Each structure stands twice: as structure tokens, then as C-alpha cells.
Amino acid sequence: MTLPGGIAALREAFTDGSATPVTVAERFLALPPVGGDVDAFISVDPDAVLAQAAESTRRLEEGNPRGPLEGVLVGIKDFYDVTGYVTRAGTANLVRHATSDAELVRRLRAAGAVIAGKARCTELGLSPIGINPSGGTPRNPHDPSRPAGGSSSGSAAAVAAGLVPLAVGSDGGGSLRIPPACCGVFGMKPTFGHVPSDGELVVGWWSLEQAGPVARTAADLRLGYEVLAGVQTVEPDGPLRVGVDWTWWGVPASDVDRVCRAAIDGLALKPVSLGHLDLVRVAGYVTALAEVATAMHDHLRDDPAQFGADVQAQLRAAGLITAVDYLRAQQVRTQLHHTFAQVFADVDVLVTPTTACTIPALPAAARQEGVVDESLVEQLTRYCFPANLVGLPAVTVPVGIGDDGMPIGLQLVGGRGRDDAVLALAEQLEAQGLASPPDPEVWRDPLAGH
Amino acid sequence: MLYPVTMPLSPRITGGTLRALAAAGRTPGLRQLVRAGMAPLLNLTPLRQADLGPDVPLFDPAAPPDSDLSEDGE
Numbered sequence: 001m002t003l004p005g006g007i008a009a010l011r012e013a014f015t016d017g018s019a020t021p022v023t024v025a026e027r028f029l030a031l032p033p034v035g036g037d038v039d040a041f042i043s044v045d046p047d048a049v050l051a052q053a054a055e056s057t058r059r060l061e062e063g064n065p066r067g068p069l070e071g072v073l074v075g076i077k078d079f080y081d082v083t084g085y086v087t088r089a090g091t092a093n094l095v096r097h098a099t100s101d102a103e104l105v106r107r108l109r110a111a112g113a114v115i116a117g118k119a120r121c122t123e124l125g126l127s128p129i130g131i132n133p134s135g136g137t138p139r140n141p142h143d144p145s146r147p148a149g150g151s152s153s154g155s156a157a158a159v160a161a162g163l164v165p166l167a168v169g170s171d172g173g174g175s176l177r178i179p180p181a182c183c184g185v186f187g188m189k190p191t192f193g194h195v196p197s198d199g200e201l202v203v204g205w206w207s208l209e210q211a212g213p214v215a216r217t218a219a220d221l222r223l224g225y226e227v228l229a230g231v232q233t234v235e236p237d238g239p240l241r242v243g244v245d246w247t248w249w250g251v252p253a254s255d256v257d258r259v260c261r262a263a264i265d266g267l268a269l270k271p272v273s274l275g276h277l278d279l280v281r282v283a284g285y286v287t288a289l290a291e292v293a294t295a296m297h298d299h300l301r302d303d304p305a306q307f308g309a310d311v312q313a314q315l316r317a318a319g320l321i322t323a324v325d326y327l328r329a330q331q332v333r334t335q336l337h338h339t340f341a342q343v344f345a346d347v348d349v350l351v352t353p354t355t356a357c358t359i360p361a362l363p364a365a366a367r368q369e370g371v372v373d374e375s376l377v378e379q380l381t382r383y384c385f386p387a388n389l390v391g392l393p394a395v396t397v398p399v400g401i402g403d404d405g406m407p408i409g410l411q412l413v414g415g416r417g418r419d420d421a422v423l424a425l426a427e428q429l430e431a432q433g434l435a436s437p438p439d440p441e442v443w444r445d446p447l448a449g450h
Numbered sequence: 451m452l453y454p455v456t457m458p459l460s461p462r463i464t465g466g467t468l469r470a471l472a473a474a475g476r477t478p479g480l481r482q483l484v485r486a487g488m489a490p491l492l493n494l495t496p497l498r499q500a501d502l503g504p505d506v507p508l509f510d511p512a513a514p515p516d517s518d519l520s521e522d523g524e
Binding site for chain 1: 493494497500502511512518
């Protein structure tokens with residue numbers, strides 16, 4: 001069985017009259033999105049959702065849709081302001097009562113979207129594993145005993161389970177690629193700066209983070225990017241040149257290696273070399289931790305217990321980073337920028353696995369107590385950090401399942417500003433039947449009336 | 451090769467253990483963090499030993515896509 005759940009299915013239902021934005025919103029609220037068996041959302045305002053849906057239904061009845069997302073439920077990561085909601089960035093330490101929308105939310109509303117609510121995320125966006133003891137841990141729709149990956153955990157879980165066809169996340173070290181890969185859907189980190197950050201609760205990540213979409217189809221991913229970035233993409237001229245650096249690919253888990261190689265088997269791959277990337281990981285950690293620890297410095301000084309113990313440990317570790325370390329990390333980023341620029345003179349897109357392993361089951365106590373496991377963090381972020389360090393666009397596409405039944409993602413990385421290229425290759429792989437969401441164990445599509 | 455082998459998962463430490471340390475007046479320090487599996491993160495030696503020098507400019511994430519990030523501009 002291939003489950004739909006995309007925006008096209010919604011449009012069709014709105015057109016043939018089998019559903020309206022109101023009926024979909026009512027079913028969504030009844031799931032429920034907060035709690036329930038996915039627990040992807042931290043807060044949903046039923047009155048606000050129904051009011052938006054009613055306006056959208058009226059516009060459709062009048063033949064006057066606002067835009068391409070008319071009536072589409074969209075989840076917003078709890079990093080971005082939505083009027084009437086509290087923004088927390090996954091931590092109890094930060095509470096901002098939003099009196100206006102973030103710019104990206106305004107753009108979604110202008111396209112007709114129905115803002116579904118605030119999706120859960122890991123505390124300060126730090127954990128790529130997906131555990132957040134204080135802010136809530138969404139369940140992976142493919143195995144509810146496992147986390148969804150992080151940090152945009154709720155955004156990915158909501159889309160994977162069919163609660164919403166589109167969600168917004170943010171990515172400072174893989175957070176729009178790791179959770180979608182772990183949950184078996186599409187995710188995109190656009191080129192740095194393409195999506196405005198106005199109205200984001202700033203918790204660091206200044207030079208690394210970018211907002212972007214999570215979707216069930218490549219076409220919906222493109223549409224989400226276009227609305228968020230305020231651009232109209234065009235198809236690349238001619239066939240895409242796809243490269244692979246087998247040294248960077250390295251040795252992921254055997255099932256990840258097998259599934260990802262099968263997905264690219266039919267591509268005319270050009271071998272490339274990025275050289276030694278052994279400084280990339282440390283430059284990524286140094287940059288990310290220094291920026292988050294700086295932004296959270298006063299909170300950590302004044303009331304450290306407000307942070308989870310796992311986050312405290314990481315912020316304390318940042319105290320070992322010197323100013324010289326941080327600046328040298330920025331020099332490493334410049335070198336990496338030059339390296340990627342040389343490679344992207346010869347190819348349009350690089351392919352790697354998105355993560356080096358599937359998301360594992362964790363001890364039950366981790367859900368309540370948090371977890372520190374930098375080895376697992378390394379396996380999850382290994383392929384993702386370089387794109388953040390130099391601001392490259394990157395997409396993850398779902399290409400299969402591992403030996404444990406959990407989804408596996410393939411990462412597509414483009415040169416700076418070549419968001420069109422990574423989106424085009426995602427659509428190509430989807431059209432060839434090489435990329436599609438595997439059916440989850442938990443499926444809660446409001447359109448289907450579950 | 452950058453990552454020659456699949457790394458085995460290190461021993462994990464949960465937040466509860468960290469909280470117990472803190473409650474006992476033993477705020478997690480470097481040793482506890484290393485034991486907690488954060489050794490890869492805390493290993494700054496490769497960065498400190500790298501040959502970089504003063505001619506390598508700092509990265510500018512807002513630079514235009516075609517920027518060469520050289521010190522004398524584009």
C-alpha cells in the first residue's frame with residue numbers, strides 16, 4: 001500500500017467536494033495532535049484552526065483561493081512565532097507570547113495555509129536524537145517506541161504520520177534532514193539566508209541555521225520551499241551532473257550503505273574528492289555549541305536547572321571552547337567553502353546517506369531523563385554538518401527501510417544557491433520510483449477520517 | 451579515510467545520572483562529560499593542531515554564493 005497524504009490529494013478532495021478545509025481541520029483536531037499516539041504537537045489552538053479553516057472553505061466556495069496552499073494544514077516548529085501561541089524553542093527557560101507571526105508564517109498564510117499549531121522539537125534544537133524530557137518527545141510513526149530524530153522531531157513525525165502534509169522546521173546541523181530521514185519523508189535545508197528568520201526565537205545557531213519544509217512528496221517539498229523563500233523555482237538547464245565522494249560516504253551501517261547505493265545505482269555518478277574532512281566535525285561542534293552557549297549564557301548562569309540535564313552537559317562542555325577555537329573553526333569553514341566550490345564546478349549535486357544509521361531504540365528512561373550519546377550524535381550528523389558549515393542547500397529523500405524496519409534517507413547536497421538542483425534530483429528519484437515514504441505503523445491522515 | 455569504521459555506540463549516561471551527580475554536589479565536570487560519551491565532542495586537538503595561518507579569512511555565511519571569501523574581496 002502506498003499512502004497518499006500529500007497536498008495533491010487534499011486539492012483533489014476539495015475540488016470533488018469529498019472534503020473541505022473545515023472537515024479536515026475537525027478530523028485533525030480529533031486525532032488528537034497533542035498527545036495521541038504520535039504526540040507531534042506541543043500546542044494546538046482549536047478555535048484558531050477552525051476559524052482559519054472556515055475562512056479557507058469560504059474562499060474555496062467563492063472560487064477565490066489565496067494561493068497554492070489554500071486549506072492545507074501546516075505545522076510550525078516551536079522556534080517560530082505564531083500569533084496567539086507561546087514560542088519556547090523546546091525549553092522551559094524561554095517563553096515568548098507571540099503577538100505577531102514570524103515572516104515565514106505570514107508567507108504561509110498568504111498562500112492560503114491553515115496553521116495547524118506548534119510542532120515539538122528538541123531543547124534549543126541541540127539533540128539530533130529527538131529526545132526532549134521537558135518539552136515532550138514525539139513518537140516515530142514507524143515504531144512508536146523510538147524517537148523521531150531531532151531537532152525538528154514533531155515536524156517530521158507529523159508529516160510521516162499523515163497529520164499534516166507540510167511542516168516547517170529549522171536546520172543548524174541536520175535538523176531538517178535527520179528527522180525526515182528517521183521518519184521516512186522528504187526534508188529540505190535551503191541555502192543559508194533564503195528563508196527569513198524574522199520572528200524566530202533566537203537560541204544561537206546564528207551562522208548555521210536555516211528554516212525549511214518537510215513534506216511527503218518532492219513536489220510538496222518544492223512548493224513549501226517556494227512559499228517559504230518567496231521564490232519561483234525553475235527547472236535546471238540540461239541533465240543534472242551528480243557526484244559522489246566515496247571517502248566522505250565512508251562506511252555507514254551496512255543496511256544504510258546497501259539501501260542508499262541501490263537508490264543511486266542508476267545515476268551516472270562522477271567520482272569527486274573533497275579531500276580530508278577530518279576537521280569538519282570538530283568545526284561543526286565548536287561553532288554550534290559556542291553559538292548556542294553564548295545565546296543561552298545568562299540563562300545557564302542564572303537558572304541552569306531550567307535546562308534538561310543533557311542540555312546542561314552540552315552547554316557546560318561549550319565552556320571548554322576558547323575564542324581561538326571558535327575563530328579557527330571559522331577558518332576551517334572558509335577552507336571547506338573553497339573545497340566545495342571546486343567540486344561544484346564539476347557537478348550539480350553530491351549524494352551521501354543522510355545518516356550513518358537508522359534511529360535506534362533507546363532505554364525507556366531516556367524519554368524522561370534525556371540522553372547524552374555523542375557517538376550516536378556523530379552517526380546521525382556525520383553527513384549533515386558540512387552543508388550547514390558553508391550554507392549549502394540539502395535535501396533528504398526517503399529511499400527505503402533498514403534491517404530494523406526503520407526508514408533510511410539519501411542526502412542530496414547542492415552548491416550555494418542551487419536549491420533548484422537538489423529539488424530537481426529529488427523529483428527525478430521520486431519519478432523513477434526510487435524515493436517515496438515507506439508506510440508507517442501509525443497513520444493518522446485527517447483526509448481519510450481516521 | 452574520514453570515518454573508516456562504523457563506530458560502536460559509546461556507553462550512554464542519562465539525565466537522571468547527571469541530575470544525581472548534581473544533587474550530590476558534584477556538578478558534571480570534564481571527567482563526567484567524557485564518561486558520558488562526549489569525548490569526541492571535547493576533542494579539540496585536531497582543530498588546535500591544524501595548519502591554518504593568518505591568511506585564511508573567517509567564513510562569512512552571508513557572503514554571495516560565488517564569493518571566494520578572499521581577504522581582498524571579490
